Amino acid sequence: MMQNTFNDKSTAERIIRKIKSVSGSEKIKLMHVCGTHEQTITKNGLRALLPENIEVVPGPGCPVCITPAREIDSSIYLSRSGAIITTYGDMLRVPGSTSSLAKEKAQGGDIRIVYSPIEAVEIAKRNPGKNIVFLGIGFETTAPMTAQVIKNAPPDNFSVLCFHRLVPPAMELLLKGGYDIDGFIDPGHVSTIIGTAPYVPLSEKYHIPQVISGFEPLDVLMSIFMLLGQIKNNTAIVENEYVRAVKSEGNLHAQKLMGEVFEPCSKEWRGLPVIPDASLKIKPEFSEYDAEKRFDIELAEGEACGADCPMCGNILKGLSNPADCELFGKACTPENPVGACMVSSEGTCNIAYRYGINQI
């Protein structure tokens, strides 16, 4: 039902007419920070419908793409030490510095894809003699679930490699970096958890218009229209287009869980520098479930992250698109990704490969 309502062609045409009437002629760069928005935009060819001066660029919105090689390496280290690694499927092909979980699996590593952290806990219950490590990947949309299983007293042989990251501090890094972003399409699913408040300081401090957007083509078009309205009126506030799913306070229960189990820390993102307070680590109270505390993980010194893909960093900052990369579609394909942006179905290069580079 709700799906179809937000898919109507005549409304789309109406919004596009209005976008054209408020877009002016100056160059405007809007950024979204969610792989699912990139899917909607590319799959429906929305960029081609917009006036030429409006550019919509993807930012660091794919949690798989921004996981540094070093973190993949630590999961490979634990796999080689005999642990069962449980992870969301997208992580398998992400290149570490010398291997990937997919390669480890092909060589006999016990690496299992799970759909939910609950499944990882079940695997731990069924294998009491083994260490089960769950890779806690993703933004605010997946962190509460990892927090919940940690809080629910999982079996002793269960632990988490915590790679969770937070979206608003990464947005701030891009605003500070001066990448000429004129407005943000804020991520709808992350916002169902965090609500509107965490974005407000960004608008106030950097005078940046923001609209929290849903994922149907009409949602994205409407959000672009709302952003252009703010730009035209020189306002910079956080508007919520996705009110049917996002409450302004967010999901309080999920926020509480995250606050109980995790605390912010500063780590590097693949292709980006260390971002202050943009990562989560497990609080000392729960350190028995923290794989990093529990195991002595040895990694080779000095390994740089993202060095395998020189262009990925620029793509994650919205400075380049896949067409600018010599490897795109040649050495780098979804079957054989060189850089992380090609791995996940939410990665910008992967989406461009599947739906056509002209759409980007």
Next chain:
Amino acid sequence: MCLAVPARVTTINGEEAVLDYGGVTRKANISMLSDVNVGDYVLVHVGYAISKMDEEEALETLKLWDEMLAAAQ
């Protein structure tokens, strides 16, 4: 992995609900939400319902859009 899919709640058993994704059924944990009832639409992410889809708000949005689109010059 960030795909969150809307589904309709068909039965509830404690923290667990059976959801209908337009013909395909699957279980999800509903402990992140406080007031889920049979018939509600929820957004599901990695096995958990993370938010309730509000049908009234959806209709309200469409009405609001109508006004905004009519008003903008």
